[in-house]
Amino acid sequence: MLRNPSDDELLAFKGRRIPLVELLTCFNTRFRNDQAILLIEQRLKEVGLATLPYFATCGSQSEIHIVAQGSAATGDGDGADEEQEDEAGLLPGALPQQPFRIGDLPSAHAGVDSVTSASDLTEATYIMHTKNYSQVPVLEDQYTVTGVVTWRSVAKMYGTGASVALANAIVEDPPVAHAHDDFFAMLPNVCEHGYVLVRAHNGRISGIVTATDITQRFDATAWPFFVVGEIELRLRKCLGAKMSEDAIRGVQRNDQKTGKIADLTFGQYVMLLDGDQRNKQGQRLEAKCAAADQNWQALGWSGVNQVQFVHQLNRVRNIRNQIAHFDAEPLSPQRSEELRQFVGLLRQLT
Numbered sequence: 001m002l003r004n005p006s007d008d009e010l011l012a013f014k015g016r017r018i019p020l021v022e023l024l025t026c027f028n029t030r031f032r033n034d035q036a037i038l039l040i041e042q043r044l045k046e047v048g049l050a051t052l053p054y055f056a057t058c059g060s061q062s063e064i065h066i067v068a069q070g071s072a073a074t075g076d077g078d079g080a081d082e083e084q085e086d087e088a089g090l091l092p093g094a095l096p097q098q099p100f101r102i103g104d105l106p107s108a109h110a111g112v113d114s115v116t117s118a119s120d121l122t123e124a125t126y127i128m129h130t131k132n133y134s135q136v137p138v139l140e141d142q143y144t145v146t147g148v149v150t151w152r153s154v155a156k157m158y159g160t161g162a163s164v165a166l167a168n169a170i171v172e173d174p175p176v177a178h179a180h181d182d183f184f185a186m187l188p189n190v191c192e193h194g195y196v197l198v199r200a201h202n203g204r205i206s207g208i209v210t211a212t213d214i215t216q217r218f219d220a221t222a223w224p225f226f227v228v229g230e231i232e233l234r235l236r237k238c239l240g241a242k243m244s245e246d247a248i249r250g251v252q253r254n255d256q257k258t259g260k261i262a263d264l265t266f267g268q269y270v271m272l273l274d275g276d277q278r279n280k281q282g283q284r285l286e287a288k289c290a291a292a293d294q295n296w297q298a299l300g301w302s303g304v305n306q307v308q309f310v311h312q313l314n315r316v317r318n319i320r321n322q323i324a325h326f327d328a329e330p331l332s333p334q335r336s337e338e339l340r341q342f343v344g345l346l347r348q349l350t
Helices: 007-011 020-026 034-046 080-087 121-131 151-159 183-193 211-242 245-249 266-273 286-299 306-323 333-349
Strands: 017-019 049-052 063-068 135-139 145-150 176-178 195-199 205-210
Touching: 007 034, 017 020, 020 034, 020 063, 034 049, 121 135, 121 145, 121 151, 135 205, 145 151, 145 195, 183 195, 183 205, 183 211, 205 211, 211 266, 211 286, 211 306, 211 333, 245 286, 266 286, 266 306, 306 333
Parallel strands: 176 195
Antiparallel strands: 017 063, 049 063, 135 145, 195 205
């Protein structure tokens, strides 16, 4: 359950560089879901703090700098979304900015059901039957791996006429990975054996990653990654066809005024159409709002509400920031549905 740390606890972080996990632990969570992000963001704001990079979208292994809230952005303050996005390293067409480790998969630290070498074979097969496992590790303790019992090894035991005993069904020298090992380097082992045991940083066997886990993970990760790519492609297509170079330069930084739609960040797409932009003090930026309203009219989407579209576009920006880092936790069903709705709308409009 999430906890609400005191002001003093949070202010003790000010000026420090800490692992992201330390901040999350302060709120009694390991995951950055919608509820946790909302609470952390609100509490940091209440005590006048912010993080660099933004805690909700940086990599799961990142170190963050806790700073005074006004220090988290540069410039005149009306481009806060853009600064936040760039701070996360998400430039146009950006790819994940840190390695993906085998330990980033939830099953790698979810624990394992196991037997010992002194167990009866039926204990291992019972676990596999009841939990629909294809294999069960044989561990002498939390650190020592004797082998693994699999349905294939059990069938081989019967096929060779060996006596029915756990020792005759053990596959010795099973694949073992360390949590910090590169995920893609371990894929050949998973493909060959169907699984890999995972050893945590303290040396304990902390979990097992199977081919099913990888399939489920990439279903949860790759789908939103490609959908966001489609969203960005369609945005560039429709905005690029209607926006003038001057309009595009109007949302670009002074040192990046190319006037090209392909050079915009996702946050700048929002600024291009947001008719209610405000500075850090909450004051409405009349010139920028008027320009955004004019840009919206140029699109000719008379049947679409500008405020609702911009709000949803900004939500997609936040989701893009999360998945561009291939964070360990997948998108929530709510955020996945938001992507489905928005890409569906763009397909109709473009």
